[in-house]
Amino acid sequence: MRFQLNFTSTFLTACLTIMSLNAFANDASAIDIDHAYIREVPPGAMATGSFLTLKNNSEQEVRLVGATSDVAKKVELHTHINDNGVMKMRQIQYISVAAHQETKLQPGGLHIMFIGLQKELKEGQTISMTLKFKDGSQKSLTIPVKSVMSPMNHMHHH
């Protein structure tokens, strides 16, 4: 009897914990980030891109609406349109991640663009970036700098 009571109360606590997590859930906590990096910048270049995978673990669409970082004057969300071989880069207002889906930011497509770099970025360093979501929640990341010249960085970009 005592065992049963203990078990029931543990079970109820577990249920409540899960429910409360859901109740407090915001966009930032619904999103997992994978494969995040920022590209090393050739000298003379003024801008670079950051790439990552956004994974939405919630039942609702989540929108990434912006990002900030102290390494650049401006950080914007961008996409590329391939118009018959002409690559057109355009600023976009948000990047959508559907419920239980992934959105990949990768070379040639969606990326977070860093404009007016405040310092030279070299492979081996890390930088901080904060992602902002539609509901106002934020997620801070520390991401590595990677070079297009390292063959190792091309292993999983198929």
Place this chain on the structure above:
Amino acid sequence: MKKNIILLLIASVIIGLSIILWLIMPSQHALSSEHKIATASLSQKPVGGNFTLTSASGPVSLSDYKGKLVLLYFGYTFCPDICPTNLGNLARAYQQLTPSEKEQTQILFISVDPDRDTPDRLKQYADYFNSGMIGLTGKKSNIDNITDRYGVVYAIHQEKPDETTYSVDHSAFTYIINKKGELVEQLPHATSSDVFTQQIRHFMTQHP
């Protein structure tokens, strides 16, 4: 007991074969499908031809490289993604070549953003790719004449009229010019370094 050993042997053979197949199959498949896209894109053949532009160490003409295979790319140093991706792949392809193949290969990067890309900035940028790449620029009228002949389209894209951080829409093909100075191939954006190496070797041996 004996049965177990036989089963174990069969299992190891199957696993071994699968690993060998897995190692062989995907790379070949990727190469052939990428090449198909690459060759399909050259439907209307641009004429190409000679040009003279400015590098950090003076004027450079395409005809200076007769006897070499030239890989030509149009872009700009402000370009955050498309150009570094292509030039990185191209540079890593170059680094896979033998010393004698390297001697017969020249990569040229022509700016479609002459207002911001000075010869010195282009040199710094090209040197980063560690592949003997030369950055070139010139008067807009001269660049327009060359882009016309190579079928390159580019347009400055400004969100606001006085914006200095504008981007440039541009064709992202890599052009291959044979040892006689003739335009022979254009490869699409994001061609892998392996396909670049394969194509360089192909056109190098065509006119030895």
